[in-house]
Amino acid sequence: MSNVLHIPSYLSAEHLGPWETFLVQIDRVEPHLAAELRPLVPILTRPMRALIVNVPIRLDNGEMAHFEGYRVQHNLSRGPGKGGIRFHPRVTLSEVMALSAWMTVKNAVVNVPFGGAKGGVRVDPKGLSPAELERLTRRYTSEIHILLGQDKDIPAPDINTNEQVMAWVMDTYSMNEGRTAMGVVTGKPVSLGGSLGRRDATGRGVFVSTAEAARRLGLEIAGARVAIQGFGNVGDAAARCFADAGARVVALQDDSGSIANPGGFDVRAVKAWRLEHGMLAGAPGAESISADDFWATDADILVAAALENQITAANARQIRARLITEGANGPTTPEADLILQDRGITVIPDVLANSGGVTVSYFEWVQDISAFFWSEEEINARLERIMREAFSAVWEAARQKGISLRTAAFVLGCERVLTAHKLRGLYP
Template sequence: MTALPNTDQASARLAGLSYLNPAAPEPWASFVEQIERVRPHLGALERWIETLKHPKRTLIVDVPIERDDGTIAHYEGYRVQHNLSRGPGKGGIRFHPAVTLNEVMALAGWMTVKNAAVGLPFGGAKGGIRVDPSSVSKGELQRITRRFTSEIGIIIGPDRDIPAPDVGTNEMTMAVMMDTFSMNRGGTATGVVTGKPIALGGSLGRKEATGRGVFIAAREAGRHLKLPIEGARVVVQGFGNVGGIGARLFHEAGAKVIAVADHTATLVNEAGIDIPAALAHVAATGGLAGFGGAASIDIEDFWQLACDFLVPAALEGQITEARANGIRAKVVVEGANGPTTPAADDILRERGILVVPDVLANAGGVTVSYFEWVQDFSSFFWTEDEINARLERIMVSAFDAIWQVAADKRISLRTAAFVIACHRVLEARAERGLYP
């Protein structure tokens, strides 16, 4: 992770970055290495592989606002469109004190692969602002969001690039972004973002979609390995919209969630944590710290807990070589984007630990974002049962296709997902040709 400017060090500490891994490699380097591993499987499309190592468009913007005390503050923001060969850009907006251009580039690249791997008609994009949302007031945060939206408004739009929530943002962030874009355009454009409130054209099932997709991916991996969810021991890093919902679904399916971690605490209970109670505690206090249903442990001990499913659902670069050597899980299901470095990936594979990659495991969110986008264009909305059924079909179909390619080529699930995605993206690039 790139070192933060001195002015952001205090904010980084406030965000609880100590529970993460400060020695993580640059995310973009990890993404490029993952792309290189696909080269031998591309055939004639190999001539286009450099396309995937060069983002199509990178926008860096200054985001100045007047703070509540009358002073002027400046924040740096980004929007990266990695590849648009298969459709408009799609990817979240991250508000976090450790956001860097390098990180956003990698996240955009992973979105290109993710969208193609599950067959969505989108390219990959990502955005972010280097800001700690907890360090600014509600009014300041809204002003930051509106100014940022105005600055990137020149490249986003319902048929150009569609942002969504990510770390540090939520449905209200999307509401403000939609309103700002619409006011600047002079007409309501509900489809410019996804993950919106239901009242503004949001989709039922969207809030739980990423966590639900992680659960489906884990369940399908367990099905292939004859490792049932019921009675399984589960460890979850990250207890927000992805990890928290995923943990709840594991709990409801009869699994025993023995450890959870967020930016405030790392907790374990070998008898199983009461997940509904933990979620209620987080909703009331903002974090796991102080929850009485589990004991506190060191974060490095957390990674070495014996379990069936390990779900890293925080930020990228969490499973490094050192941690990979100590992991005692049967299956790693990546709820976060890029949580495992390429070197750690190799170690886990050598040790016989199956990794369900992020570009498959956490694709539930963007899949239901696609449903939301389609519903906004048609002004016709589906029920939550219909949403969940469609999500189930897409996730299971994608999982089976990736599993088959991995078995046929004797490669990892991650490389198999990249093989499928890169073929789709580069075939579209080749068919479109170069202009001019």
């Protein structure tokens, strides 16, 4: 592949937002798709449906506040929409559109019967009381209710949302429907139809995909040095999996700062410190470092599990890891992607690496519909099997076509989506 970043003529080269990043990815993939599917590519470059809603709530002090919310359904050719809801002060329509599109590809890569969707509210939830957060969640759910349903669109947790938020979403939808509808969301508390193993599923999938890549690259996980950006649900679960497998987590970064320990952290102790003190600095065995030093950490594996656009042209040349795993959605810009390829660094793309969450969400959805629940051991075994099969298919496609893992994953996912669209045809 050329090391020159090709920007489609209809995009601005000055700034690529999340949606523009997705369009560049599709533009790169198109030449590798089956010839009979290429005329259908415009289906992927437009979201099927986008809803923008006003979310007014009464604050605890009696004043009214307004927040902007979104729910985007990118493509439903392979099944109902599936994708999380995030509460974040920088949520934009471009971001939610891109996230919904990546969900379309991701669901197809692991071959679960869902289309792509995503939602979000532009809000800093840390500034809301628990009662205000509940009112925000319930009002937002009511506003997007027309799109939701266990056979239409099934939300899940994402950044700054959790099991409790999903319980409020499910209850609000159920009250409006006049019946209990557990299957309308995933990532719920186990006592409300949630699945065992769901909380750690994304991080566990990150570990499984990394282990599969490491094996093929001749890199032993036991003793490997791992740097993890993002120490929320995904980064924490991944860190525990790596540590339990004998790897050394030597650097961590979140929105509070960056820390390092060449000998490796006790990641559970660091998590306990973070929960108690609200920051990584000062954790047992931690040396505070700069953000630049984090990217230059002497590590074998780098896990990017924070937000999109974290690995850029500005820091991609500093990275010393042999293997990068994208635990977040869209953490690598297109320009940085080419730099990493030129440097021979293997990148496991987000649509493959972080698909463990939606895979176990699929398990939860199936369990809710059938009212029959599996053990955590069964969940983890099924998750690992699906992740390994998906990784093998992507790796083999990359090897046969001489393309990157990202391009191979997009080829596999996009061809499945476009084939479904072609078979269904157009109505009316």
